Amino acid sequence: MVNTTASIAGVHFKNPIVMASGTFGFGREYGQLYDVNLLGGISGKGLTLNPKAGNSGLRVYETASGMLNSVGLENPGVEAFLAKELPYWETLDTARIVNLGGNTLQEYVRGAELIQEDADSRLQAGKPAVDMIELNISCPNVKEGGIAFGVKTVAAREVVRAVRAATNLPLAVKLSPNAEDIAEMAAMCEEEGADAVSLINTISGMKIDIRKRRSVFDNLYAGLSGPAVKPVALRMVHQTAKRVSIPVIGMGGITCAADILEFIMAGASVIQVGTYNFMNLRAGSKLVEELQQLMIQENISSLDEIRGIV
Amino acid sequence: MATVISNERLANGVYHLRVRGDYGGAMGQFYMLRAWGAYPLLSRPLSIHRVNGDGIEFLYHVVGEGTAILAELKPGDSLGLEGPFGNGFPAVSGKVALVGGGIGVAPLYYCAQELPGSDIYLGFSREAYLTEAFRPLAAELTVNVGGYILEDIDFTQYDHVFVCGPQLMLQAAQLKVMSAEAAGRQPKVYLSLENRMACGIGACLVCSVSCRDGKRKACTDGPVFLAEEVVFHG
Numbered sequence: 400m401v402n403t404t405a406s407i408a409g410v411h412f413k414n415p416i417v418m419a420s421g422t423f424g425f426g427r428e429y430g431q432l433y434d435v436n437l438l439g440g441i442s443g444k445g446l447t448l449n450p451k452a453g454n455s456g457l458r459v460y461e462t463a464s465g466m467l468n469s470v471g472l473e474n475p476g477v478e479a480f481l482a483k484e485l486p487y488w489e490t491l492d493t494a495r496i497v498n499l500g501g502n503t504l505q506e507y508v509r510g511a512e513l514i515q516e517d518a519d520s521r522l523q524a525g526k527p528a529v530d531m532i533e534l535n536i537s538c539p540n541v542k543e544g545g546i547a548f549g550v551k552t553v554a555a556r557e558v559v560r561a562v563r564a565a566t567n568l569p570l571a572v573k574l575s576p577n578a579e580d581i582a583e584m585a586a587m588c589e590e591e592g593a594d595a596v597s598l599i600n601t602i603s604g605m606k607i608d609i610r611k612r613r614s615v616f617d618n619l620y621a622g623l624s625g626p627a628v629k630p631v632a633l634r635m636v637h638q639t640a641k642r643v644s645i646p647v648i649g650m651g652g653i654t655c656a657a658d659i660l661e662f663i664m665a666g667a668s669v670i671q672v673g674t675y676n677f678m679n680l681r682a683g684s685k686l687v688e689e690l691q692q693l694m695i696q697e698n699i700s701s702l703d704e705i706r707g708i709v
Numbered sequence: 710m711a712t713v714i715s716n717e718r719l720a721n722g723v724y725h726l727r728v729r730g731d732y733g734g735a736m737g738q739f740y741m742l743r744a745w746g747a748y749p750l751l752s753r754p755l756s757i758h759r760v761n762g763d764g765i766e767f768l769y770h771v772v773g774e775g776t777a778i779l780a781e782l783k784p785g786d787s788l789g790l791e792g793p794f795g796n797g798f799p800a801v802s803g804k805v806a807l808v809g810g811g812i813g814v815a816p817l818y819y820c821a822q823e824l825p826g827s828d829i830y831l832g833f834s835r836e837a838y839l840t841e842a843f844r845p846l847a848a849e850l851t852v853n854v855g856g857y858i859l860e861d862i863d864f865t866q867y868d869h870v871f872v873c874g875p876q877l878m879l880q881a882a883q884l885k886v887m888s889a890e891a892a893g894r895q896p897k898v899y900l901s902l903e904n905r906m907a908c909g910i911g912a913c914l915v916c917s918v919s920c921r922d923g924k925r926k927a928c929t930d931g932p933v934f935l936a937e938e939v940v941f942h943g
């Protein structure tokens with residue numbers, strides 16, 4: 400039997416396979432296809448304080464070994480999430496991560512406060528439903544906020560500091576590959592008291608319709624994900640893990656157990672699976688099984704043996 | 710994995726795929742099909758054409774890389790099938806018209822089986838197909854090649870109209886509902902949309918449809934919507 404467990408800020412992960420925000424809803428849909436309690440964790444659909452309708456027009460376009468998405472953070476808002484989804488999350492036996500975005504500093508802070516208040520009352524009632532906040536300072540698909548905070552370390556510092564002060568839940572900060580210096584950004588998060596960083600979010604990209612002579616997306620640019628981004632993601636995870644001492648949650652184009660081991664060897668504590676969920680709706684249960692098999696085959700008894708080995 | 714029984718070419722670029730296995734579903738629902746590895750990245754949503762004792766059947770038009778791969782499938786080949794998904798056409802009673810444009814005829818065969826006595830209207834831009842398969846199921850069959858099938862229909866004669874076809878046809882159907890309402894008869898008109906999808910199960914939000922009450926998902930709220938709910942170009 401191999402040991403696939405990991406721990407981040409006291410949060411236990413039974414295996415390193417966490418479903419990435421935006422690709423897994425809040426878990427219910429996939430829960431009809433397989434037991435999501437097999438997973439190490441779930442990062443829910445990115446939330447903002449107020450409900451958001453998301454972008455107009457086309458929202459997805461396939462590329463060579465990847466896809467561009469322009470969903471634009473469509474979400475029900477923090478309060479609706481807490482009321483409607485947490486009764487389900489309460490029943491889950493997997494790490495439950497709330498992904499929180501925002502358009503302004505005030506929105507981020509108020510969103511974090513609401514999550515914290517809810518967590519406090521749930522803790523008192525003995526019904527915890529949130530294990531961690533993943534702070535999204537890097538969504539490329541919203542015009543204000545997101546990417547602006549995600550690119551400049553100075554702007555990001557303000558958000559991380561304010562959200563850190565608003566919550567005592569374990570806090571991971573999700574970083575953008577579009578940041579000026581992603582390792583520098585991670586170091587800032589560590590200084591500001593973040594418990595972990597997660598990376599990478601999608602890479603800003605574009606697709607032009609040559610007949611219409613315009614971008615296929617109303618929002619002009621869109622976020623690239625999938626196997627196409629994996630080498631870039633792996634390099635950034637490696638650089639970041641070398642730079643900081645807080646845990647790194649690695650992601651970008653993972654589609655098999657060998658990919659998972661690569662990210663762990665690059666220094667990731669746990670990993671996230673995003674686009675692969677669309678390639679295989681049962682990606683989670685498949686990867687959990689494959690990882691066990693590959694570790695046995697490669698004579699790896701615990702992920703700790705190989706973490707950051709490269 | 711499911712096994713291909715046959716994959717017959719019906720017309721230029723149009724194929725009829727029969728797959729063995731215990732696959733069910735309701736009229737207007739769809740499956741996500743995948744007959745390849747990592748590329749193309751996404752699976753392809755295809756509506757249920759027909760369910761029979763041996764398995765399930767799909768009708769598709771080759772429009773891109775995914776459907777081009779489907780067209781190469783041979784009997785005995787295997788493919789991935791997930792479903793049935795979506796909120797299809799309702800089981801209605803009364804006088805029903807089934808209206809299909811091009812490959813939009815695909816889900817209507819199953820509807821015709823489930824709703825015997827319906828009038829069936831099939832429109833094609835160049836070449837008609839499957840019309841003889843539809844004929845025995847129709848109270849009256851109207852086929853239009855090269856014109857606008859909607860012009861052949863008097864909506865006020867029906868309680869329910871099911872429409873599946875290209876978006877311009879769906880928009881035209883929506884306008885027609887309004888004029889039918891103006892004439893005093895209010896048929897319930899249902900449109901089957903074909904937005905691009907990634908997950909197909911309501912998690913990714915890329916197949917968003919603008920509706921009067923806000924954004925909805927083509928994959929789980931639809932693909933079938935009441936005509937009056939949809940805001941085209943919203």
